[in-house]
Amino acid sequence: MRGVPTISVTPHTGSSYHVVVDDGRGQTTHVVTVWPSDVARYAPEATPEELIEASFEFLLEREPKEAILARFELPVIERYFPEYVTAIAQRLCR
Numbered sequence: 001m002r003g004v005p006t007i008s009v010t011p012h013t014g015s016s017y018h019v020v021v022d023d024g025r026g027q028t029t030h031v032v033t034v035w036p037s038d039v040a041r042y043a044p045e046a047t048p049e050e051l052i053e054a055s056f057e058f059l060l061e062r063e064p065k066e067a068i069l070a071r072f073e074l075p076v077i078e079r080y081f082p083e084y085v086t087a088i089a090q091r092l093c094r
Contacts, residue, residue, distance in 0.1 A: 005065060007056045009049045017052055021065040028065045033073040042074070042085065043092040054091045058084060 005023040012018040012031055019030040032055075034048045043051045055077060059068050062081060069076070078084045 005060055007053050007060075009052045009056075015048075017048065019052060019056060021056060021060070021068070023065060028068065029070070030068060031071045035073075038074045042088050046092045050092065051088070054088060055084075058087055058091065 005021050008020040008022070010018050014033075015035050016031050016033045019032055021028045021030070032052055034052060039046065039048055039051055043054070046054070051074070055074060056068070058081075059077065081087075
């Protein structure tokens, strides 16, 4: 199965979430910390899980799953991709 990777987001501990990306050829696992202030800033109408899934879709459009950090806080994305703030707001606009 090739094509669009599946992204699975589950609560881990506290404000951390376990993310698995599966593209049919293999999986990568990640732990992402999302604070309530991150949700309020980037996508106030979204759940943390929705924000993480959309953020991984954003990342996968720009790099392979293996290039995504194994553990990070969500705002780190903005350091690598300054367009993240605008792109994620458009993606999650309700």
